[in-house]
Amino acid sequence: MLSHQPGQKDDAVNEVAVWSNSDLRTLGADQRILVELMRDPAARQIKAAARRSTRSSFPYTSWQLRRMRVLACAAGGLLSRRDCRDLTASDEIDVPLSRLAQLAAQSEERGDGNYVLRRGALLHGDVAMSTEFPRAAEPDAGDGQLRIAVEDGRETSLRVTAVHWELARTLLDAMRPGPDEMVRRWYVATSGWMQGREQHDTVHLRHARQLFPDDRDILFLSGCQQEIYASPMVQAVARAAVLPAGFHVDVPQQGPALADAELFFRHALDADPGLVEGRLRLGHVLLLRGKVQEAADALREAARTADEPQLRYFAALFLGTAEEELGHFDIARDLYERAAALYPRAQAPYVALSALSSRRGDRAGARNEVQRVFELPAAPAQRDDPWWDYAIFQVRNVDALFKRLYELFPVPEP
Amino acid sequence: MHGAVQPARDFADSRIVAAEQWLKALLHHTMVTALLVTATVGVRTQDVTFSSRIEAVRVDVLVTDNGRPLRGLGPADFEIRDNGVLQHVDLVSFDQVPLNAILALDMSDSVAGERLDRLRAAGSAVLAGLQPADQSALVTFSHVVRLAAKLTHDAGVVRAALSSAAGMGNTALLDGTYAGITVGATDAGRELLIVFSDGIDTSSWLTADKVLDAARRSDVVVYAVSVRSPTRPDFLRDLTALTSGRLFEVERTENLDTVFVSILEEFRHRYLVSYTPHGVSREGWHKLDVRVKQKAVTRARPGYLSAPSAAK
Secondary structure, eight states, X not given: OOOOOTTSOOHHHHHHHTSOHHHHHHHHHHHHHHHHHHHOTTOSSOHHHHHHTTTSSOSOOHHHHHXXXXXXXXXXXXXXXXXXXXXXXXXXXXXXXXXXXXXXXXHHHTTOOOHHHHHHHHHHHHHHHHSSSOOOSOSOOTTSOEEEEEETTEEEEEEEOOSHHHHHHHHHHTOSSOOOHHHHHHHHHHHHHHHHTTOOOHHHHHHHHHHOTTOHHHHHHHHHHHHHHTSHHHHHHHXXXXXXXXXXXXXXXXXXXXXXXHHHHHHHHHHOTTOHHHHHHHHHHHHHTTOHHHHHHHHHHHHHHOOSXXXXXXXXHHHHHHHHHTTOHHXXXXXXXXXXXXXXXXXXXXXXXXXXXXHTTOHHHHHHHHHHHHTSOSSGGGOOOGGGXXXXXXXXXXXXXXXXXXXXXXXXXX | OTTOOOOGGGOOOHHHHHHHHHHHHTXXXXXXXXXXXXXXXXXXXXXXXXXXXXXXXXXXXXXXETTEEOOOOOXXXXXXXXXXXXXXXXXXXXXXXXEEEEEEEEOSTTSOTHHHHHHHHHHHHHHHTOOTTOEEEEEEESSSXXXXXXXXSXXXXXXXXXXXXXXXXXXXXXXXXXXXXXXXXXXXXXXXXXXXXXXXXXXXXXXXXXXXHHHHTSOOEEEEEEEOOSSOOHHHHHHHHHTTOEEEEESOSXXXXXXXXXXXXXXXXXXXXXXXXXXXXXXXXXXXXXXXSSSOEEEEOSEEEEOOOEEO
């Protein structure tokens, strides 16, 4: 395992992916100490080790600690520093570590002493994304997270997650002078990836908001997450989950989830009033919260400015619902027809039209409209309803998000 | 220890080796994004006129004495209050009006293999119990709602559609149930809707409230069969209560055919009572109170929703 190419499931990812959570926690402790030593290879007192020693004895023998100092010299690109020369660090590292030290030193010369931290976070993120589903490294959940797997609305398994996301976040937290654009892009891309795979993680976005409280993209994705949490399916699964003692599902009740979603979307729109999808989803959330007039206002604006067909489709459906709730049945009907015209093989507009007819006491009309559903192609593959992908539509650009992240990493000299 | 130089490749202390391996793993040469996965992914004025047609109200009523259906009751035996106003019962029929038996069956991913076979067998058992004058239809739903067999007197057509139905996709329980309610809502016949689902809704457009609203406006009696799971079948419970049907929560599906047949039997033992409302406003929610003069238990829908019919 000599190299990892960000974004690839390579040998490095495969090797780290099989490490147990116990190993990873040990590694996490080592990483914290390593980071501290990178800042000061000759440090006499190590805070991270001291914190850890409250639960166990100091983790290293004196020889091991010396080796950690050598590794810190390499990882920090500090081999030419006096402390590291005194350690004869450059004599004690092999070729790969020398190469790493060289890259880190080049980064340091450019004013960025966080090379290893960035690379480490990318590696752990890639490991987390490389497995189809977070694997249970060991049955003991310890102080980690559990993940509920849901298939077709039913809980199918409860798994211990590997702690790679946590390790990645910890590394980025250690950056000096603080989180920068790369960190922001990493959180946006990885949060988008999670939502696209419907692997929801409350902690990840919460941490992102702590670092970037006014960022449009992070606020938008936070709103989307809460909107999804408020869905009947997630609520039903979260309420029914049977968990080991001491664990809870980090999903709020529907009301608070919708309130948070509204808040996040509003903040995202404060940051960027031109965020059409933010306004669309705000309108949807307001509708679900019973703020129908406000919802209609937001959705009209979204419908007016949306340029993607899917966004226009959602806007027509949601605004149709709002108008229906306001008693404007003819307008609602026109909007549902507009949605049907945008996606003629979609089911939702015809179902909505039928229910509208039923609501108006027009039973024959309700039958006729539902007949339009039945006249759609029978094969699921031939139906085309963006509504079915609404929960992941917000991350349709996830490839571009990662591309923007990797743009920040120039290809090094061989 | 400064002089204790030891080549890294010989360094075998497991306490440190992970950190060293990790550091080496960070090396890179090129940037590739192969890991990534793309996400699949003029205001018009209202122009409505209202018809003034007065329609009879039909109420399906199950009357039991010690759990057994009570037979032989006539109009004089029933007492119906519509919003508290005693109504004159025009007609009572028992096992005389043909059925529109609609099967709305979950054909999502979770219904496959043995469970699908049992569901087909249960549906076939219901079809086998129908009379020649009865009609049946099959609605299947995954995320896709389909009318697999339209309302027909030929149960063989429905049986054939049932045998070819297969499970795939997510679950649009609400949309599928709504379609089932609507398909059977004809002026002729009594509408029995049997809904089967083993999961919760994951992809419907309609909300539970909208489907319940449609049920309030229809004469349908909904029986539902749900495979027991930690998630509560709240929607099916509400729907069956609202339409005076019943929810069966089964642990397993071995005896699904028995459950389905018992539904048909119970439905056949219901009275269809009709009256023309008087003394009550036509629109809005009508609370119903249905009783019989005999010592017996009645089960009927708690009310119905009447809206003015719109015409353009």
